[in-house]
Amino acid sequence: MPAPEADLRAGLIALLPRLRRFARALCGNTHDADDLVQVAVERALTHAAQLRPDSQLAGWTFGILRNAWIDEQRARGRRTRLFAAAESGENVADPAHPPPSELLAVQAALARLPDEQRLAVALVLIEGLSYKEAAHIMQVPIGTLTSRLARGRETLKELLA
Amino acid sequence: MQAMTFDDQTLMAYADGELDEAARAAVTAAMAADPQLAQRVAEHRELRRRLQAAFEPVLAEPPPARLLASARAAGVPGRVIPLKPRAVPRWSWPQWAAIAASLVIGVLSGALLLRPGTGAGPILARNGQMLAGGVLASALTNQLSGTQPPNAAVQIGVSFRTRDGIYCRTFVLQAAAALAGIACRERGSWQLQVLAQSEPGRSARGAYRPAASNLPPAVARTLDALIAGEPLDAAAEAAARTGNWSR
Known part of the structure; x- marks a missing residue:
């Protein structure tokens, strides 16, 4: 099955800019975001057999990235509880590509949202997915998605005012 | 006629293009009569536009x-x-x-x-x-x-x-x-x-x-x-x- 595998790899490469944007909305800093994208890409390739022919590669891969992020958040929570580690290097910027100040402001506001609200905002407002697609990726009913989205929006409006 | 009221989630869904035709028409009509309602919808749209614009440069970066x-x-x-x-x-x-x-x-x-x-x-x-x-x-x-x-x-x-x-x-x-x-x-x-x-x-x-x-x-x-x-x-x-x- 070399052809589907090559298609998948090409599809993932084409999707990298959007995966990076989604991860950046979740993580804030570029390095962590790219680590997350890398994990998602590797998992997508490892679990290629689970991709149904009728499912959208973008939605499927976003779901993998979301799950990887939640795993990472949990692991980080455990580490923080165990070691109370200061997050050194949390906001390491790439000196060659300083992010625009507007992006930094928006990222700082996003970082203050609870994880589930940030996820809803990232999928619907930044990635432009429908409520149905976003709810599917988050594995929640649409009503749950919309209430998280509404609360996240409300907070962002105040923070960015 | 008493202006219809809509909760914030409905206005949000309107701004996101998620309402069905009938609900959409009702909100559009109400907005025409109620500037405050129109203002709230505009705020939802503005936040969406602002977030998308802020992250737009990420799409243009060459992936590492x-x-x-x-x-x-x-x-x-x-x-x-x-x-x-x-x-x-x-x-x-x-x-x-x-x-x-x-x-x-x-x-x-x-x-x-x-x-x-x-x-x-x-x-x-x-x-x-x-x-x-x-x-x-x-x-x-x-x-x-x-x-x-x-x-x-x-x-x-x-x-x-x-x-x-x-x-x-x-x-x-x-x-x-x-x-x-x-x-x-x-x-x-x-x-x-x-x-x-x-x-x-x-x-x-x-x-x-x-x-x-x-x-x-x-x-x-x-x-x-x-x-x-x-x-x-x-x-x-x-x-x-x-x-x-x-x-």
Whole structure:
């Protein structure tokens, strides 16, 4: 099955800019975001057999990235509880590509949202997915998605005012 | 007529284009009669526009080489053996070389053919530096990433140049253990910059087997640290081979 595998790899490469944007909305800093994208890409390739022919590669891969992020958040929570580690290097910027100040402001506001609200905002407002697609990726009913989205929006409006 | 009231979630769904036709028409009509309602919808739209605009530049960034390499060769992350510290403030190079060499020998013993002096094994130690030998050196010198057979013992990932113009290549070596690393062409030999052990790709009931193991995070980070610009495209890679990978 070399052809589907090559298609998948090409599809993932084409999707990298959007995966990076989604991860950046979740993580804030570029390095962590790219680590997350890398994990998602590797998992997508490892679990290629689970991709149904009728499912959208973008939605499927976003779901993998979301799950990887939640795993990472949990692991980080455990580490923080165990070691109370200061997050050194949390906001390491790439000196060659300083992010625009507007992006930094928006990222700082996003970082203050609870994880589930940030996820809803990232999928619907930044990635432009429908409520149905976003709810599917988050594995929640649409009503749950919309209430998280509404609360996240409300907070962002105040923070960015 | 009493103005209709809508809760915020309905207005939000309106701004997001998620209402059905009837509800949409009702909100549109109410907005025409109620500037405050129109203002609330405008605020929802403005927030959406602002978030999208803020993240727009991310889409234009070229993806880092390590992500491209991952998409081309993936599997399971493994243990890491730093051969050459990238930014290690406290330890001097000879200490690192000794530790790295002992780690490598520990990891490779039995699993890989490390035969100092014979030149037949894929990894050689010479003067405290790890070099590619045997099939690895041959693949690094001869194989092009676009045309390599999927079952080759060595899979080349990407080829690139450092800021100094030195050619380097990422590889995965399939032996008893799968090893991923980066080798750079210096003084006529391939010097290993980083090497990490990784598990071979799991075959999910034979349905899918990656052609090569993945690029473990330490290798990926070394790649990002070394690379200047973009990885070589097929033509540049072929030209570099023709020039025997010399600067």
